[in-house]
Amino acid sequence: MLSKTMRYYGQRSLSTDVSAYARILEGFRGSIGNTPLIRLPKLSQETGCNILVKAEYLNPGGSIKDRAALFLIKDALDKNLIKSGATIVEGTAGNTGIGLAHICNALGFKCVIFMPDNQSKEKIDILRVLGAEVTTVPVVPITDPNNYNHHAKRYAEQHENSVWTNQFDNRANRDGHYSTTGPEVWTQTNGKVNAFVMSTGTGGTLAGTCMYLKEKNSKIRTVLADPPGSVLYHYIKSGKLERTDGSSITEGIGQGRLTQNLKDAPIDESLFIKDQDSVNMVFKLLCEEGFFIGASSGLNVAAAVEISKSMPKGSTIVTTICDNGQKYFNRLFNKNELSKRGLLDQLPEQYHKNIF
Numbered sequence: 052m053l054s055k056t057m058r059y060y061g062q063r064s065l066s067t068d069v070s071a072y073a074r075i076l077e078g079f080r081g082s083i084g085n086t087p088l089i090r091l092p093k094l095s096q097e098t099g100c101n102i103l104v105k106a107e108y109l110n111p112g113g114s115i116k117d118r119a120a121l122f123l124i125k126d127a128l129d130k131n132l133i134k135s136g137a138t139i140v141e142g143t144a145g146n147t148g149i150g151l152a153h154i155c156n157a158l159g160f161k162c163v164i165f166m167p168d169n170q171s172k173e174k175i176d177i178l179r180v181l182g183a184e185v186t187t188v189p190v191v192p193i194t195d196p197n198n199y200n201h202h203a204k205r206y207a208e209q210h211e212n213s214v215w216t217n218q219f220d221n222r223a224n225r226d227g228h229y230s231t232t233g234p235e236v237w238t239q240t241n242g243k244v245n246a247f248v249m250s251t252g253t254g255g256t257l258a259g260t261c262m263y264l265k266e267k268n269s270k271i272r273t274v275l276a277d278p279p280g281s282v283l284y285h286y287i288k289s290g291k292l293e294r295t296d297g298s299s300i301t302e303g304i305g306q307g308r309l310t311q312n313l314k315d316a317p318i319d320e321s322l323f324i325k326d327q328d329s330v331n332m333v334f335k336l337l338c339e340e341g342f343f344i345g346a347s348s349g350l351n352v353a354a355a356v357e358i359s360k361s362m363p364k365g366s367t368i369v370t371t372i373c374d375n376g377q378k379y380f381n382r383l384f385n386k387n388e389l390s391k392r393g394l395l396d397q398l399p400e401q402y403h404k405n406i407f
């Protein structure tokens with residue numbers, strides 16, 4: 052007998068439903084945002100809640116950070132900070148840089164990126180192929196003048212016609228999510244969203260989306276999900292910037308301070324998610340739901356499942372798939388790396404065929 056899922060996949064209407072993309076989009080800029088909101092059938096059935104994911108990996112540069120990149124450049128243009136032939140400079144874990152590099156190519160700008168040297172090689176390769184000038188620097192805290200963000204700021208100060216977009220503290224980042232991601236989630240759920248949960252790097256996505264959703268309905272539960280080694284879990288709980296133990300396999304999330312983008316955001320609570328739970332969820336989504344995602348998205352979905360345990364049955368919980376797994380072959384899908392981080396032994400046996 053065919054299962055419900057099999058019958059669903061067999062439906063013929065699939066190729067004729069083009070309503071979401073019924074118009075022609077204008078260039079790279081025009082194809083940022085308006086991502087689908089996808090219900091995960093298996094996890095929804097298991098939790099008794101609607102687990103919905105915003106498919107941010109479908110942005111044209113491949114991640115949620117295309118939105119921030121667009122709004123940061125738009126902000127610089129609006130403020131007349133950019134002249135033709137400008138150089139855009141940013142400190143980034145990679146994805147914002149990739150978004151910026153694409154937009155720079157579309158606008159004829161040069162792109163200069165400073166990255167911490169513990170990020171995936173694939174992101175650096177992509178940036179170089181896009182034509183960005185990439186410098187990796189040792190990982191040091193923001194209080195150290197050699198932190199990657201200070202390098203970016205200094206570069207812009209020392210070079211003519213250069214702009215540091217400052218994704219962490221420039222609120223154009225969260226404003227972009229307030230004016231796009233938030234309204235999209237609200238509209239796509241017909242206002243029936245009960246909780247929004249996700250991890251943060253700059254805080255732009257979580258803050259901007261939650262600001263919009265809380266304005267629409269203050270009862271929507273807003274949750275920050277945090278990996279090991281970040282201060283935000285404790286900050287939201289107690290107001291103290293106290294780091295949780297360890298470091299994380301996730302990239303682009305976790306934070307050592309309160310960024311301007313996260314400051315005063317209407318976040319109700321925080322959840323700590325262990326790497327093992329994030330990684331196991333990456334493989335569950337891959338093998339059981341059909342989605343090939345990165346580690347921050349595994350964490351996000353693990354957090355959505357966690358909060359479903361304290362929500363009434365039938366609640367709608369929204370999170371994001373920030374990017375896909377293709378940038379993380381050498382880490383997340385690599386046996387030695389998982390083993391080195393103590394994440395292999397508790398990865399369910401059925402997923403060991405998916406790593407090499």
Ligand code: PMP
Pocket residue numbers: 114115116144146147250251252253254255256257302303304345347348373374
């Ligand atoms: N996931 C991934 C893969 C990212 O690259 C980032 C941003 N660095 C985030 C999540 C977090 O997004 P935000 O900066 O808006 O908090």
